[in-house]
Amino acid sequence: MKKKILFVGVLACSFASTTLFAQKNETQKEKKEKVETLDEVVVTATKFNLKKENSGKVIAKITQEQLQKNAGKTVIEILNTVAGIDIRGVNANPTEPRSINIRGGRSRQVLVLIDGVPVTDQSAINQEFDLRLLSVSQIASIEILKGASSSLYGSGAAAGVINILLKKASKDRISGSFEANLGTNNTANTSESNLSDRNQNLTLNGTLGDFNFLGSFSLTGVDGMSAAKSTPPTVFENDTYHSKNGLLKLGYKVNDAFKIETFLNYDEFEYDFDAGAYADNAVNKGNQEQFRVGVRPKYTYNKGEVYVLASTNVIARTFNQFNPFSNMVDAYEFKGRSLNLDLVHKYEFSSQFQLITGLNYQKHSNNTVTPYATIEKEIANFNTIDPYASAVFITENGLSINVGGRLNIHNVYGNQFVYDGNTAYNFKFNDIHFIKLFASYSTAFIAPSLYQLYDGFSGNIDLNPESNKTIEAGFEYKFKDWFSLDAVYFNRKESDAIIYDSTTFKYANGSSDANGFEVNSKIIPFEYITLTSSYTFIDKNRFEDFNDYIPKHKFVSTLEAEPFKNFFFSLIYRNVGARTIFDRYGSFGTAGDDVILPNYQVIDFMTNYKVLNDRVTFFATVTNVLDEDYDDILGFSTRGRNYKIGVRLQF
Secondary structure, three states, X not given: OHHHHHHHXXXXXXXXXXXXXXXXXXXHHHHHHHHHHHOOXXXXXXXXXXXXXXXXXXXXXXXXXXXXXXXXXXHXXXXXXXXXXXXXXXXXXXXXXXXXXXXXXXXXHEEEEEOOEEOXXXXXXXXXXXXXXXXXXXXXXXXXXXXXXXXXXXXXXXXXXXEEEEOOOOOOOOEEEEEEEEEOOOEOOOOOOOOOEEEEEEEEEEEEOOEEEEEEEEXXXXXXXXXXXXXXXXXXXXXXXXXXXXXXXXXXXXXXXXXXXXXXXXXXXEEEOOOEOOEOOOOOEEEEEEEEXXXXXXXXXXXXXXXXXXXXXXXXXXXXXXXOXXXXXXXXXXXXXXXXXXXXXXXXXXOOEEEEEEEEEEEEEEXXXXXXXXXXXXXXXXEEEEEEEEEEEEOOOOEEEXXXXXXXXXXXXXXXXXXXXXXXXXXXXXXXXXXXXXXXXEEEXXXXXXXXXXXOOOOOOOOOOEEEEEEEEEEEEEEOOOEEXXXXXXXXXXXXXXEEEOOOOEEEEEEOOEEEEEEEEEEEEEOOEEEEEEEEEXXXXXXXXXXXXXOOEEEEEEEEEEEEOOEEEEEEEEEEOOEEEEEOOOOOOOOOEEEEEOOEEEEEEEEEEEEOOOOEEEEEEEEOOOOOOOOOOOOEOOEOOEEXXXXXXXX
């Protein structure tokens, strides 16, 4: 405990000591870093290459460099350190599903894009995409756009958008990389640890004349822990997780104006799962497969470009679950299909005025067979046709304005119009001080999932679609290149929130509002040390059927250091506040009472060392350094202190 208090004290001092470095000399390297910071380019907010300083929305970007520094971690673990994001089950056994929450919103309100393509699981209750399917080794960068963004991205983008940009082909004739790592996977206070977490990735890419290619294949195998939390003296059996992931990207340059890109992605994982909280089961097994394919022809002319992004996504899930009432194993089958066609036209009238117009078509279906009900795709399907437009205006005096609108034409729910607007104003003083003020207002529309509508047991065809209204306002401040501070207040009003009514055992409409704020800081007291910290406060109207484990307070701080060339290490400290769940049936105590999960603190350590002109990187991680024993999800196991070592080769 003393170690924890000491560490927190050091971090707190780092905040308070910023003024001590106000007279720090500015080196050439620092000047370069300052320019790069101010000129950071993002695409998710507008679909244009836009300087981050010209956006009135809150955008977090995880770069390729940051991903490499986090070698050995999963996509979910990396995202969980971003302000405003909390992932339910991030510290659970890999066999357990994860839920992404942004600013108190539910997972179905977060839209996941892969290279701009919306990916949803139409076979799932909440249509959420399972990020366990992605390999970090295939990712170039990640952009997180917070707040409603339905004008550009349609239904589902109510709380935020996570745009995962995959790697592109190298300009060399052929190059590649290989990464392998081994680690442990166990709970806290475990005396014996085995190398039960194994990961491998091989990537080959290159350019041959007008043709380019990228192929990547990953394997993961995890053992060592039970999904359900053991109840001593009984120790539950281990639950395993095995996945494979393949990606193929091909591109062809017809001429300077016309290019064609295609992609093919296949993911599969097999897993064991238990009977529930504190309940083991050795026969429950599941399998999930995903197949994505798409093509993007793009034509570029004088001041504009037009492209079509066409893709299809099929996810099939099956699992066998023991039924204690019949003493039999029940079989479940789920298959979701999605078709997405997006026609986009970008035009730059000038460096100050840009316009996007588009037409999006989507078709989704769900086919489910369970022992209790059947959902037929001929009935459980819907389609949308959405025209949309978005304009960006940037003045020479630092004012930026972005407005957009979208007409969602839904074959079940009719016409739904959503719109948004954001503005930013930049102040720059002698290349020393930089201040940005920003504000936004946005609306969103989310249709019920096919499962929520048509499931024979809990479905409700009378559900209304969800609607959201979000406002946010904040500022960003930079002093030279070594200190930055930003803060934002947000407020989201949600109507007709879709909930599971535990009294009727059917889905119904309710309400859910959330407001709060985020604060981020970055300090570079010395050339080789970087301190970043973030704090998120969320005040949410908690409905008893929303057991989403969202903490009111969350603090994350990171110390990064490069004491000498080619050597890097970091410490990440997370303090997650208390979480409340409603115990309707008395499963965890008294029926009708709240159960409070206490706050917890976790410290992670990472390091890497590069040799042979950065072609070989050795890395190691220690997660939950202090072996904290806590509950992430009540009744399910949480990872304790674990180790991982690995190597990455680039050729």
